[in-house]
Amino acid sequence: MFPRPWRISITLKLLAWCIALLAVTYATSTLLVARTEEAVDGSAQLMRVNHELDVAIVRLVRQLEQMEGHRKTYEYLNGDEIYLEYVIDDLLEFRRLLEETMVSFPWLREDWGPLTEEYAITLKKGGDPVRLLGPGRTVALWLDILERTRLDNQERMQLRLKELRAGARQAAETGRLGLLMAIGIGLGGSLLLAWRLNSSLRELMRGIHDFGRFARTTPVVVKSRDELGELAGAFNRLTARLEREERMRSEFIAMLSHEIRTPLTSIRESVELVADGTLGGVVEEQKQFLDIARHESDRLAALLTRLMKVSSLEAGELEVELRAEDPAALVREALERIAPVARAVSIALVPGILEGLPPVLADAGHVGQVLLNLLGNAIKFSPPGSEVRLDVTAGEGEVVFTVTDQGPGIPEEDREFVFQKYYRGDDAKKSVDGAGLGLSICRIIAEAHGGLIRIESGPGRGSRFLFSLKTA
Ligand code: ADP
Numbered sequence: 001m002f003p004r005p006w007r008i009s010i011t012l013k014l015l016a017w018c019i020a021l022l023a024v025t026y027a028t029s030t031l032l033v034a035r036t037e038e039a040v041d042g043s044a045q046l047m048r049v050n051h052e053l054d055v056a057i058v059r060l061v062r063q064l065e066q067m068e069g070h071r072k073t074y075e076y077l078n079g080d081e082i083y084l085e086y087v088i089d090d091l092l093e094f095r096r097l098l099e100e101t102m103v104s105f106p107w108l109r110e111d112w113g114p115l116t117e118e119y120a121i122t123l124k125k126g127g128d129p130v131r132l133l134g135p136g137r138t139v140a141l142w143l144d145i146l147e148r149t150r151l152d153n154q155e156r157m158q159l160r161l162k163e164l165r166a167g168a169r170q171a172a173e174t175g176r177l178g179l180l181m182a183i184g185i186g187l188g189g190s191l192l193l194a195w196r197l198n199s200s201l202r203e204l205m206r207g208i209h210d211f212g213r214f215a216r217t218t219p220v221v222v223k224s225r226d227e228l229g230e231l232a233g234a235f236n237r238l239t240a241r242l243e244r245e246e247r248m249r250s251e252f253i254a255m256l257s258h259e260i261r262t263p264l265t266s267i268r269e270s271v272e273l274v275a276d277g278t279l280g281g282v283v284e285e286q287k288q289f290l291d292i293a294r295h296e297s298d299r300l301a302a303l304l305t306r307l308m309k310v311s312s313l314e315a316g317e318l319e320v321e322l323r324a325e326d327p328a329a330l331v332r333e334a335l336e337r338i339a340p341v342a343r344a345v346s347i348a349l350v351p352g353i354l355e356g357l358p359p360v361l362a363d364a365g366h367v368g369q370v371l372l373n374l375l376g377n378a379i380k381f382s383p384p385g386s387e388v389r390l391d392v393t394a395g396e397g398e399v400v401f402t403v404t405d406q407g408p409g410i411p412e413e414d415r416e417f418v419f420q421k422y423y424r425g426d427d428a429k430k431s432v433d434g435a436g437l438g439l440s441i442c443r444i445i446a447e448a449h450g451g452l453i454r455i456e457s458g459p460g461r462g463s464r465f466l467f468s469l470k471t472a
Contacts, residue, residue, distance in 0.1 A: 010197070010226050017189040024185055028178025035171030042164045049105075050157045056101040057150050063094045064139055064146075111149060200228040204235065211239055213416055216246075254311035257304045264304070268297040306437045310421060313444040320363035320448045324472035327392050327399050328354035330364060334371035335390065341376065346384045349375070352391030352402075360399045360469040366445045367469065370453070373438040374403040374465045380432050381407035381463070394471070398451070401467045410457040418455065419443040442467070 067090035074083035102109050200222045207220035217239055222232035273279055275290040282290065312318070335349055342349050360367075371390070378388040386406040393400050408427060410418060417423045424436040439453075446453040449469055457463040 007225050007230075010228070013193060013226065017185075017193060021182060021186050021189065024178060024182045028175055028182065031178065032171055032175040035167065035174070039164050039168040039171065042167075043161065046157055046160050046164070050153060053101075053105055053153050054150065056097070056104070057146050057153075060094065060097050060101065060146055061143065063090060063097055064142055066090055067094065068139055108149065111152070112145060196224060197228065200224055200232070204228065204232055207232075207235055207239070211242075213419070216243055250311045250314055253307055257307045257311070261301070261304050261308075264297055264301055268294065268301065271297065303435055306435060306441070310437050310441055310444075313441060314421075318366070318444060318448045320366055320445075322361040322363060322449070324359040325362045325364050325367070327357045327360050327401070327469075330360075330362065330367055330371065331390055331392055331401070334368055334375060337368075338372055338375045338379065342379050342388065345379060345382075347379050347382055348387045350387055350389045352389065352393075354392060357392055357394055357399060359472040361472045362449060362469050367449070370442045370445050370467055371401065371403075373442050374401075374467065377438060378403050378405035378407065378463065378465075380434070381405060381428070383407065395468070397471055398468045399471060401469075402464060403467075404462060404464045406462045409461045409463050410455060415455050415457065419453070 067087055070083050070086040070090055074080060074087060077083065098112070102112065203220050203222055207217045210217035219236045219239075220232045222229045271290055271293045274282060275287060275294060331351060331354060335351055339349060375388065375390065382388060382405045388406075389402070389404040391402045391404070393402070410425065414425055418425070419439045419442070420436075421440040422436040423440075424434060428434060443453055446467055451467065451469045453465065453467045455463065455465055
């Protein structure tokens with residue numbers, strides 16, 4: 001066999017699935033960590049800027065308050081020069097602080113425009129800053145602007161914090177989604193993998209089961225290119241070979257049966273001629289041996305007939321002519337034909353109630369054969385003096401024939417084999433006659449009718465064979 005073009009082993013499938021799972025988990029956690037770091041860094045930065053600006057504003061406000069204090073003292077002391085010096089120093093210090101703050105926070109330059117302008121005017125005029133910085137005017141205005149800046153800063157921080165919170169929420173959401181995806185991939189992947197492996201295994205089991213039961217099977221179909229696919233291919237090749245060999249064996253047996261039948265017929269006829277005295281008188285002792293020879297050749301002929309029948313049935317030559325038949329009539333005829341055999345071994349044949357049954361679709365000759373085989377086995381395996389029942393019940397769209405005996409029953413482990421060709425139970429091999437063909441003929445006939453044949457039995461509890469036919 002040529003190797004398949006490519007093959008994905010089960011291990012490789014498991015590996016690919018694991019890698020996919022790890023990739024999603026890794027991507028999710030990396031994203032989550034990155035977003036969290038971003039949020040933490042952002043808030044730390046925000047806090048720092050906000051704090052520094054607050055401190056700067058407090059210093060500016062204090063400077064203004066100090067200047068106000070000096071100005072008031074200057075007024076109170078009616079123009080003490082030293083306090084005027086203080087006021088001017090305070091103003092210069094205020095300017096320095098202002099510049100420093102605006103360098104650190106450049107965006108304030110625009111907001112603080114009026115503040116610097118006012119300040120410039122104040123110094124440019126060169127006049128009495130105390131007069132120019134009259135209460136309720138410049139200083140109040142400056143304090144106002146500083147307070148507004150502080151409030152703006154708070155507001156901006158709140159806004160930014162809100163944004164960071166939203167970002168963190170989104171990161172958490174992404175994390176949750178990633179986690180769900182990982183769980184989904186994990187669960188979905190496991191289920192898919194398990195389902196595919198299971199369906200391949202189920203299909204293989206079907207093939208093995210069919211082959212074990214019927215010694216033939218339709219090829220198993222496993223499309224996966226893994227070990228199970230290869231196993232299915234090997235199984236199909238094996239069953240095809242076994243089926244071919246089985247066919248050859250059947251053909252050989254059929255041919256041999258044919259070949260033996262002709263000389264057997266000659267032997268039988270010759271024995272009959274001698275036994276009948278056509279060729280001269282025979283003494284009683286000779287007659288006894290001739291009877292044995294006749295009996296044995298009859299047995300051999302019956303065995304050959306069965307062998308040929310099973311071969312022809314297997315070759316698909318069973319053509320059933322389905323007609324609406326009365327199940328009661330089929331049962332009565334079978335019981336009538338088997339009655340002498342039962343009588344010979346003191347077995348009572350008990351038919352169930354045979355009234356009110358719907359007609360069934362059956363080929364009377366073949367169905368009669370099934371009933372005879374089942375009844376024949378029941379009689380064969382039952383102890384003398386016991387009872388064999390043949391019940392008929394009407395089910396939904398079918399009629400079920402049940403043959404029950406009080407024989408040894410069939411052990412659980414043998415039940416799946418009894419419908420196979422040539423199968424004979426261990427006890428049967430030792431004690432009763434047979435070639436293991438009767439039940440396999442029954443199965444082929446039952447299947448050709450679209451019906452079922454099955455067994456209910458336990459060792460020591462007797463056997464019960466059920467055979468169903470569709471109603472007409
Ligand atoms: P045979 O012609 O040898 O009886 P069958 O195909 O009819 O072959 O039966 C196959 C085997 O099934 C028998 O050898 C026997 O072991 C078992 N079997 C069939 N019918 C019965 C029964 N009524 N009670 C117990 N065993 C049975």
